[in-house]
Amino acid sequence: MKLETRLVQTGVKWDKRTGSVSMPIYQSATFQHPRLGESTGFDYSRSGNPTRQVLEEAIATAEGGQRGFAFSSGMAAITTILYLFQPGDHLIVSDDLYGGTYRLFEQILTGYGLQFTYVDTSDLQAVEAQLKANTKALFIETPTNPLMKITDIKGAAGLAKSKNLLTIVDNTFMTPYFQRPLELGADIVVHSGTKYLGGHNDLVAGLVVTKDQALGEKIYFYQNAIGAILGPQDCWLLIRGMKTLGIRLERQQENALRLARRLQQHPAVEKIFFPGLLDHPGYRLHLSQSKGYGGMLSFTVKSQDLVPQILERVKIISFAESLGGVETLITFPAVQTHADIPQEIREAKGISNTLLRLSVGIEAVDDLIEDLEQALGE
Numbered sequence: 001m002k003l004e005t006r007l008v009q010t011g012v013k014w015d016k017r018t019g020s021v022s023m024p025i026y027q028s029a030t031f032q033h034p035r036l037g038e039s040t041g042f043d044y045s046r047s048g049n050p051t052r053q054v055l056e057e058a059i060a061t062a063e064g065g066q067r068g069f070a071f072s073s074g075m076a077a078i079t080t081i082l083y084l085f086q087p088g089d090h091l092i093v094s095d096d097l098y099g100g101t102y103r104l105f106e107q108i109l110t111g112y113g114l115q116f117t118y119v120d121t122s123d124l125q126a127v128e129a130q131l132k133a134n135t136k137a138l139f140i141e142t143p144t145n146p147l148m149k150i151t152d153i154k155g156a157a158g159l160a161k162s163k164n165l166l167t168i169v170d171n172t173f174m175t176p177y178f179q180r181p182l183e184l185g186a187d188i189v190v191h192s193g194t195k196y197l198g199g200h201n202d203l204v205a206g207l208v209v210t211k212d213q214a215l216g217e218k219i220y221f222y223q224n225a226i227g228a229i230l231g232p233q234d235c236w237l238l239i240r241g242m243k244t245l246g247i248r249l250e251r252q253q254e255n256a257l258r259l260a261r262r263l264q265q266h267p268a269v270e271k272i273f274f275p276g277l278l279d280h281p282g283y284r285l286h287l288s289q290s291k292g293y294g295g296m297l298s299f300t301v302k303s304q305d306l307v308p309q310i311l312e313r314v315k316i317i318s319f320a321e322s323l324g325g326v327e328t329l330i331t332f333p334a335v336q337t338h339a340d341i342p343q344e345i346r347e348a349k350g351i352s353n354t355l356l357r358l359s360v361g362i363e364a365v366d367d368l369i370e371d372l373e374q375a376l377g378e
C-alpha cells in the first residue's frame with residue numbers, strides 16, 4: 001500500500017466489535033486485568049493506550065521505522081530522546097535550528113552536562129571538523145528553519161555511522177510524505193506533530209520513530225518513565241489530521257511555489273529562501289532526497305519598515321507562530337520563533353530583522369497573492 005492509502009486507513013479496521021470506521025478514543029486511565037498475571041495488552045494509559053498505539057504504529061510505518069511514540073509536544077519528544085545521552089556527551093547540531101530546540105539545549109541541557117556544537121550541517125566537512133572523542137550524535141534539521149538550508153541526510157548518516165554516532169533528524173518540515181530519513185540511514189526521526197502532521201493548527205503534539213527495535217525499547221522505557229505522553233483525544237485528532245497529509249501537502253507546495261515565484265518579481269522583496277526554486281543552493285540535493293519541497297518559504301524585504309507594515313496589513317494571512325496548518329501564517333522569526341537565540345548569533349546566521357517566514361496553507365493561491373501584494377504595497 002502507498003503511504004497515502006495507509007494513512008487514510010489508519011484505525012479503520014481496528015474495532016472489530018462495532019466496525020467503527022473512525023478509531024475510537026479510549027478515554028480511560030486504566031484497564032482491567034482479566035485475572036492475576038494476565039493483561040489485555042493495556043494496563044495504564046501512560047504505559048499504553050489503544051488510540052495512542054494506533055497513532056504510534058501509523059507514524060512508525062509512514063517513516064519506515066520499527067517503533068513510533070507520541071508525546072505531548074514536539075519539545076517533549078525531543079527532551080525524551082535527549083535522555084539517551086549522559087553527562088559529558090557531545091552532540092553536533094544544525095546551526096539554523098528551531099528556536100525552542102536551541103533553548104532546550106543551551107538553557108537547560110548544558111546545565112546537566114551535555115555539550116552541543118552548532119554547525120552548518122549542509123557542509124559535511126564542517127561537521128567532521130567538529131567531531132570530538134565524546135561526540136555521540138548528529139541532530140539535523142533539513143530544510144532548516146527558517147533559512148531552508150539543505151543537509152545531505154545520507155552523507156551525514158554515513159559519516160555518523162562510521163564514527164558510531166546516532167543520527168537524529170527533525171523531519172517536521174518535510175514529513176514522511178516527502179522525506180524519509182530512516183531510509184537514508186538516520187536512526188531516529190522526530191516531529192512536531194503540531195505542524196504538518198496535525199495540519200489544522202488545533203493541536204500540540206510530538207512524535208518519535210526509531211529505525212530499529214533496540215533503540216525503540218529504550219525510547220519506550222523513557223516515554224513511560226518520563227511520562228510526557230499524548231492524551232487519547234489528541235491522538236485521535238492527530239490520526240484524523242494525518243489522513244489528509246498527502247493532499248494538504250500537495251496543495252501547500254503548489255501554493256508555495258506560486259507565491260515564491262511571485263515574490264521573486266516583487267520590487268520590495270530582496271531574497272527568497274525556498275528549496276523549490278532552481279537558484280536555491282540546495283535545490284538539487286534536496287530533490288535527490290525528498291519527493292517535494294514543501295510549503296515553507298522565507299523572504300527578506302528591502303527595508304525594515306516594511307516588516308511592521310506587512311504584519312499589520314495582512315488580512316487573510318494570520319500573523320502567528322507555528323506552521324504546517326491549512327491556514328496561511330506569517331512569522332517574524334527574529335522576534336518570535338528565534339527570539340531566544342542571541343541577536344549577534346542570529347544576525348550572523350542570517351536571521352535578520354527583515355526576514356519573514358510564510359507557512360503556506362491550502363487557500364486559493366490568488367487570494368494569498370493578492371493579500372501579500374496589498375500588504376507589501378506598490
Ligand SMILES: *Cc1c(COP(=O)(O)O)cnc(C)c1O
Nearest residue numbers: 073074075098170172192194205
Ligand atoms: C514547532 C517545532 C518544534 C517543537 O514542537 P512543539 O510541538 O511546538 O513542541 C520542533 N522542531 C521544529 C522544526 C518545529 O517547527
